[in-house]
Amino acid sequence: MHTTPSRIGGLVAVSLICALSGSAHAYEVSDQLRVNGYAQMWWTMYEQMEEARELYQRPSGDEAATVTSGFSLYRARIGARSRWLDEFLELGIQLRLERNPAILDCYAAFRVADWLRIVAGQFKVPSSWETLESSRKLDFILRSRLSEYMVDYSLARTTYASSLFYGTYSYLRDFGVGLKGDVDVWVGTLRYFLMLGNGLGTGLYISGGIRKEYIITNEGQYFSGLRVELADHGGIVTLGGHLDYNRHDNIVFNSGRTVYDLDRLSYSGDLRVEIPGTGVRLAGLVGRGKIDDDYDNNGRVDVLYDGWEARLVWRLNPLLRLLQDVPWLDEHLFELGARFDRFAEEWNQTGSIVTWETWTFGVTWLLGDMLKLQLNVMLRDTDDPSLPDLDDDIVLLQLQGTV
Numbered sequence: 001m002h003t004t005p006s007r008i009g010g011l012v013a014v015s016l017i018c019a020l021s022g023s024a025h026a027y028e029v030s031d032q033l034r035v036n037g038y039a040q041m042w043w044t045m046y047e048q049m050e051e052a053r054e055l056y057q058r059p060s061g062d063e064a065a066t067v068t069s070g071f072s073l074y075r076a077r078i079g080a081r082s083r084w085l086d087e088f089l090e091l092g093i094q095l096r097l098e099r100n101p102a103i104l105d106c107y108a109a110f111r112v113a114d115w116l117r118i119v120a121g122q123f124k125v126p127s128s129w130e131t132l133e134s135s136r137k138l139d140f141i142l143r144s145r146l147s148e149y150m151v152d153y154s155l156a157r158t159t160y161a162s163s164l165f166y167g168t169y170s171y172l173r174d175f176g177v178g179l180k181g182d183v184d185v186w187v188g189t190l191r192y193f194l195m196l197g198n199g200l201g202t203g204l205y206i207s208g209g210i211r212k213e214y215i216i217t218n219e220g221q222y223f224s225g226l227r228v229e230l231a232d233h234g235g236i237v238t239l240g241g242h243l244d245y246n247r248h249d250n251i252v253f254n255s256g257r258t259v260y261d262l263d264r265l266s267y268s269g270d271l272r273v274e275i276p277g278t279g280v281r282l283a284g285l286v287g288r289g290k291i292d293d294d295y296d297n298n299g300r301v302d303v304l305y306d307g308w309e310a311r312l313v314w315r316l317n318p319l320l321r322l323l324q325d326v327p328w329l330d331e332h333l334f335e336l337g338a339r340f341d342r343f344a345e346e347w348n349q350t351g352s353i354v355t356w357e358t359w360t361f362g363v364t365w366l367l368g369d370m371l372k373l374q375l376n377v378m379l380r381d382t383d384d385p386s387l388p389d390l391d392d393d394i395v396l397l398q399l400q401g402t403v
Contacts, residue, residue, distance in 0.1 A: 027403065037078035038136045038402040044070055048391035066391075073098055074398065075135060079105065087111055096171070102203055104171055115181040122175045122202065126193045126227035126242045127151050128285050129270045131172055139281075139313045140362050141376045141398045144341035146268075146287050146307030153289055154244040154266040155201045155223065159303055159347060160295050164253055165260070170201030174223060188232040199223030199246040199262060206251075217252040236276060241269040244289075263292040279315030279335075284308070300349040309341035337362040355383040372400040 027035045047068040055064035079094035094105035107121030124132055130147045142148075151172045158165045176197025183190045198206050198215075199222060205213040229240030246264040253260065268287030274280070291303040316334040337360075344355040359379040366372050378394040 032084055033080065033082045035078075035080045036403060038075070038400060039073070039077075040075040040135070040398055040400045042072045042074045042141075043397040043399075044068055044072065044394070045397055046395040048393050050391040077104070077135075104173060104202060113181075115183050117180040119178040119180060120176075122173055123178065124172050125151060125154070125170075125174050125197065125223070126195055126225035126244060127154070127172070127266075128242065128268050128287060129229070129238075129240055129272065129283075130285065132193075132227070136372070136400060136402055139311065139335075139337050139364075140339060140360050141374050141396055142360075142378075144285065144307070144309040144339070145343040145356055145358070146285065146309060146341060149305065149307075149343065150266050150268065150287055150289055152201070153291055153303065153305065154225075154246055154264050155199055156204065156262065157201070158291065158293065158295065163260070163295060164258060168201055168204070173202045174198055174200065175202075175205060176223065185230070188230060191229050191231070193225075193227040195223070195225045197223040197225070199248060199264075212254045214254060215248075215251050216254050216256065217250070218248060219250065221248045222246075234276070236274055238272040239270075240272075241267070243267045261293050261295075263294075265290050265292070277318060279318045281313045281315075282311070283313075284310045296348075298348070303345055303347055304349070305343065305345040307341065307343035309339060311337065311339035313337040331368050333364075333366040335362075335364040335366075337364065352385050354385075357381045357383075369402055372398075372402075374398045374400075 029035055049066050049068050052064040052066050056062065057064075076097035077094055078097065079092065081090065081092045083090050088111055090109040090111065092105055092107050092109070093103065096102050096104050103122065105121070105123050107119055107123050109120075110118045112118065126132075127150055128147045130138070130143050131151055152168070152170050155168075155170045155174060156165045157168045157170065160166055174195070174197035176195055178193065178195040180193050181191070183192070198204065200206070200214060204215070206215045206218050207213040208216055223244070223246040225242065225244040227240065227242040229238055231238040244264070244266045246262055248260075248262040250259055250261065252258065266287065266289030268285060270285040271283065273282040275282075286306075286308040288306040290301050290305070292301045294300070295302055314336045316336065317329050320329055320334070339360045339362075340358070341360075342355065342357045344353050346353045357380070360376055362374060362376045364372065364374045374397070376394075376396045376398075378396065380392050380394070382389050382392070
């Protein structure tokens with residue numbers, strides 16, 4: 001059973017009352033240094049939680065609620081970027097402040113030419129176009145499940161609860177070195193991004209006895225990733241793809257007692273189209289991957305997964321200008337969006353495939369780069385041969401402020 005249209009309509013009406021306004025700006029400390037940050041606050045207006053059905057308080061017998069409504073801080077980030085020597089050297093850092101504060105980005109970049117930029121430190125790994133997009137610029141509140149899972153599954157996250165890598169979250173980043181650049185070709189611009197990294201994820205490093213890190217032995221094996229995309233001269237069509245491979249044999253955790261293998265592969269292709277003068281943006285993504293660590297030594301692939309998504313986003317301002325061309329449309333931007341995404345995974349080659357399908361419908365209001373208000377309705381279906389499809393649709397409101 002899904003959220004009824006009348007219930008969604010009522011919640012949408014209530015959400016309009018909650019629209020906030022204000023001002024913010026990027027802070028230029030000097031010509032070389034820029035400091036910025038953003039925060040994303042959630043109002044979970046309505047989320048189905050059927051998994052709590054038939055859960056009781058004992059001994060009173062009180063039945064658990066099967067819906068959720070509440071407020072939370074989703075993201076809070078602050079960062080700084082400094083450029084020196086006529087932009088030859090760039091130093092950047094970004095901190096995550098929500099939950100357990102930590103460093104997300106920390107890098108030094110050397111711009112040799114437009115076609116060659118050398119980066120060293122912790123930064124996002126090559127993957128789908130939406131993965132590399134900043135969280136504050138997303139079309140929808142959440143990335144598609146494929147974009148989120150593909151990076152974690154390409155790095156160290158595993159599905160075995162007994163593994164020390166179980167539940168690790170990479171924040172889409174790893175520590176290593178990379179090469180980036182733009183090359184003019186006869187049809188447009190070719191962009192590339194090549195990376196060599198630890199293959200563990202954010203905050204997890206490799207070192208031996210001199211300073212014990214998360215991993216203390218590694219036989220010269222690394223994560224390697226490549227993303228290439230081609231955009232035409234007008235920026236109307238962009239075609240891209242990525243390939244990630246992560247191999248580590250017989251690595252040892254810092255306890256000195258646990259030996260583990262990593263053998264991961266993922267690849268994807270994506271297409272983006274902007275229709276000039278209409279405000280319409282189209283995008284599609286398809287990807288596959290595997291976790292072949294053979295954690296339980298049974299000769300089977302631990303996880304096989306694949307997925308795809310398609311979306312349409314329509315910025316209404318060109319249409320609104322035809323109806324009434326008013327100055328405030330320069331700062332106030334309005335968008336409608338719809339996305340369908342599908343993700344499927346098979347564990348241990350059992351033949352039992354679990355599939356998640358989600359329709360996301362969104363309304364977005366932007367006040368320049370300062371404020372962003374998004375309302376998303378997510379209709380979610382799960383096909384699991386061993387479990388019933390639990391009601392888990394969501395109506396979510398997010399307010400984002402950027403400085």
